[in-house]
Amino acid sequence: MSAAATPSGPDLAAGIPLSDLPEGESIRGHVGRKAVLLAHTPTGFHAVGAKCPHYGAPLDEGLIVGDTLRCPWHHACFELRGGEALAAPALDDLPCWRTEVVDDRVFVREALDDRPPRRPARSPSSVVIVGGGAAGEAAAETLRREGYTGPVTILSEDPAPPCDRPNLSKDYLAGKAKAEWIPLRGDDFYARHDITLRLDTAVTAIEPEASRVRLADGGTLDYGALLLATGAEPIRLAIPGAASPRVHYLRSLADSERIIAAVEAGARRAVVVGASFIGLEVAASLRQRGLEVRVVAPEARPLARVMGDVLGDFVRILHESKGVTFHLGRTVSSITDQAVELDDGTRLDTDLVVVGIGVRPRTALAEAAGLDVEDGILVDAALETRVPGIHAAGDAARWPDPVSGERVRIEHWVVAQRQGQRAARHMLGVEDARPAVPFFWSEHYGIGISYVGHAPGWERIETDGDPAARDFTARFIAGDRTLAVATIFRDRESLEAEAEMETRAATRPG
Known part of the structure; x- marks a missing residue:
């Protein structure tokens, strides 16, 4: 490997001044050619790998909560003292290095390869x-x-x-x-x-x-x-023509590969039934493959039931700017060999139908x-x-x-x-003390929407920023409680919202 491949940031083996790293902060540097994150927590200094093992997110852009580190992209959680992956989507531990404080500097020393074996409190027969x-x-x-x-x-x-x-x-x-x-x-x-x-x-x-x-x-x-x-x-359509081999659902690898095979066999026009997250992600993916895409859904705004009107309008406008045509307020009444028929009599010629109306x-x-x-x-x-x-x-x-x-x-x-x-x-008799705050992400043309919490209903939505500027937060509130937070390119704020919900859930009576 060439010298040019050495990661950026300070040489942590040579040490950095303690004053450069206040408690609760981290710094990305390197030890040799290994990218290392040095973090300062209430229990001291800890050095771990600088990239999330899930999709390679830069962990220096994440959030330190106590002795844990949260990934900025998909909210994986790691224990900093040993690098253990505490919460998915990352399933692999982070590599660790020993740290040492000498006078007014902190140094990152040798890699720590061995972790002590665990012994469960109880062990089922199988x-x-x-x-x-x-x-x-x-x-x-x-x-x-x-x-x-x-x-x-x-x-x-x-x-x-x-x-x-x-x-x-x-x-x-x-x-x-x-x-x-x-x-x-x-x-x-x-x-x-x-x-x-x-x-x-x-x-x-x-x-x-x-x-x-x-x-x-x-x-x-x-x-x-x-x-x-x-x-x-998947919930199946119950209409004439729904059993056609041109009608697809997406749940498994085989399902995705069948849709890809239809495209590679010459399909150029697609109708997506349902403006769900999966339906719209399919629409975005097929547009990126060059297909003409139409989305049919009964609601007036896609995703508004989950994300509210502002985000719903943003998602619609984004898809329309990429060439997707929406038929909102409409349902499919039948499917023929060449077309999809809508409830108002509209005929949409198509080679491929993908259904995403729930599970x-x-x-x-x-x-x-x-x-x-x-x-x-x-x-x-x-x-x-x-x-x-x-x-x-x-x-x-x-x-x-x-x-x-x-x-x-x-x-x-x-x-x-x-x-x-x-x-x-x-x-195994190990109680997981961390409250389970729901999280998901959805991506459309490279724009990710992160969502923490759960808000099946709300009294009001407080917004900040502009989704069209790729800088936005929506808070879904009932009474004095924030039930969920959706963000666009505000990873830190999303992580902070998750940590706040964990704290509130941990102190909730009962």
């Missing part, structure tokens, strides 16, 4: 995870990170290994992400960590009294602890097993159902939100990953 999505994969990894040595089995109906699902409607569909970036882990990861990954495997029944699951191939599998991470499935939680297994189900599998704060030893996490779980105080079900990737982590830790 753990079976039903579902190979965000929650299931994160749970399996967390079990091993927490020192669990018993059998771990993921049963997934998907023929593909766990993948980076948010990318399927974004860069991968747009043709900007390589296929090898999509699997969350390489082929040998599960074998190296002694995780049995059984793909294309369906579970047909849960037998709680016998602590056993039944499989579609006639086999059974016993468990000491069970995690239901069954996710959700339903997959709860049939839980309901048949006698678990409590009400728009999701009901769980407590530790993600455990009323049957001890059976947990549920992700899109299928309905859980008590510490911010709003309501029981909610939230269909976000990061929420699912963090719930998988929380459930795994609880199985």
Whole structure:
């Protein structure tokens, strides 16, 4: 590697004055050719890798809260004293270096490679995870990170290994992400960590009294602890022509690849049914591939039910500026071989239809097993159902939100990953004290919207800045409480809002 490749910033091995780094601040520098972040927290000075292992975000632009460091892009959380990845979407620890204070300077010394092994407080005879999505994969990894040595089995109906699902409607569909970036882990990861990954495997029944699951191939599998991470499935159109092979839904890697194959086979016109986040991300990706794109939705403003009128109008105008045509206040009445027919008689000629009108939680297994189900599998704060030893996490779980105080079900990737982590830790007797504040991001033509909290309704929205200038905050408020905060290119403010909600939830009565 050439000298020109040496990271920027001060040489931290040569030390910096203590006065250059007040408590609560960090500085990016290097040790040799390694980019290192030096942080000053209430417990001292800590040196960790300077890039988030999720998507490579610069961690010096993040936020220090106590002894934790938050990623500016997607809110991964790391423990600074040892670099441990505490909260998804990052699943890998940060590298660490030893620090030393000599007189009035702090120095970063040698890398610290060894972390002491962990020993769980309790250890189930085995753990079976039903579902190979965000929650299931994160749970399996967390079990091993927490020192669990018993059998771990993921049963997934998907023929593909766990993948980076948010990318399927974004860069991968747009043709900007390589296929090898999509699997969350390489082929040998599960074998190296002694995780049995059984793909294309369906579970047909849960037998709680016998602590056993039944499989579609006639086999059974016993468990000491069970995690239901069954996710959700797309809501299907129920109109004439909806079964046409030109109609697509996007949930899996195979779904995304089928849409890409249709484009590569010559599709030039697309109709997206539904102005949901996934529908609009698909619209943006197909426009970037050069297709003519029309979006049909019954609402007057896209995303206004979640984001309010100002952001809803911004998203519409942004898409229109890129060539997307909206048919708002309209529904699809039928689909023919060449066109989509709308309820007002409008005919939209198209080669490709993608439907994004919402999802339903997959709860049939839980309901048949006698678990409590009400728009999701009901769980407590530790993600455990009323049957001890059976947990549920992700899109299928309905859980008590510490911010709003309501029981909610939230269909976000990061929420699912963090719930998988929380459930795994609880199985091992490790209580996760950090309040679970929901977070998600959506991206349209390179413009990201970050959203923390949960606001199914609000009394008012306080805004600051201008979304068209790529500098904006919206606060969704009920009474004197901020329920959620949406930002555009205000990463620090988004992180501060999340930390504030965590503090409020931690001190909430009951």
